[in-house]
Amino acid sequence: MSHINVRGFVLRDQPVGDADRLISVLTADHGLITAAARGARRQKSSLLASTQIFALSQFQLFQNRGRYTVDSAELDESFQGLHKDIYRLICAAHLAEVFIDLLKDDLPDKTAYELWGRAVNEVNRGQEPLLSIHVAQLRLLEHAGLKPPFELCSHCHGSVKAPALFSFRDSKIYCGSGCRSRSAGPSMLLSSGSLACLEHIFSSPLSRLFSFSLSDEIKQEVICFSDRWLTIQMEKQYTRLAMLQDLD
Numbered sequence: 001m002s003h004i005n006v007r008g009f010v011l012r013d014q015p016v017g018d019a020d021r022l023i024s025v026l027t028a029d030h031g032l033i034t035a036a037a038r039g040a041r042r043q044k045s046s047l048l049a050s051t052q053i054f055a056l057s058q059f060q061l062f063q064n065r066g067r068y069t070v071d072s073a074e075l076d077e078s079f080q081g082l083h084k085d086i087y088r089l090i091c092a093a094h095l096a097e098v099f100i101d102l103l104k105d106d107l108p109d110k111t112a113y114e115l116w117g118r119a120v121n122e123v124n125r126g127q128e129p130l131l132s133i134h135v136a137q138l139r140l141l142e143h144a145g146l147k148p149p150f151e152l153c154s155h156c157h158g159s160v161k162a163p164a165l166f167s168f169r170d171s172k173i174y175c176g177s178g179c180r181s182r183s184a185g186p187s188m189l190l191s192s193g194s195l196a197c198l199e200h201i202f203s204s205p206l207s208r209l210f211s212f213s214l215s216d217e218i219k220q221e222v223i224c225f226s227d228r229w230l231t232i233q234m235e236k237q238y239t240r241l242a243m244l245q246d247l248d
């Protein structure tokens, strides 16, 4: 039994019983923590805002046999932009699902913590919430060891020149010369702009990860690639972003 003090982002809040919440909190030093917040859904609860989805709060937790309970919590930032705009909210909910699926409970992960912090700021207030979550999810997949091969051609081993063909069936990339005919199954063409963007996403310091702009065409390519790479790597259909089409 012990008490710990942690700062973290609420990535999921599940209602339990009449007034409780079970929250998943992303922290730097303890990774993803699941904690019970008793009475947190009561209007007068001191935990109402600080344990709400996407809040960044300072938590005092009680730990007993691997289970956490929230003793108290102080709200640092509620990211109101997400709660006022359904488009941004759906984007953030999708990214939170990806983070929860990829992160291991209770393992320290400062990179994932910083990545979420920067991404949620972009989704909260930035110009390109949808592109931002795709950039963040590709970087998180890379961080989790699931980076797509895209530097060298899988057939001739030369540097990849655009337009390159990425095969999703065997997770290989083929350069723009004769090698493209080696690919089989579901695939997509990647232009030089998309290849440069992917290189930036996988190698940029996190502080500059979101500092770039793309033409609409390249943006669509990168989003499409990110979408398909995530589905194949996680062997799961993520359905939240489909709701964005109903908003248009």
Ligand SMILES: [Zn+2]
Residues within 6 Å of the ligand: 153, 154, 155, 156, 157, 158, 174, 175, 176, 177, 179
């Ligand atoms: Zn080649």
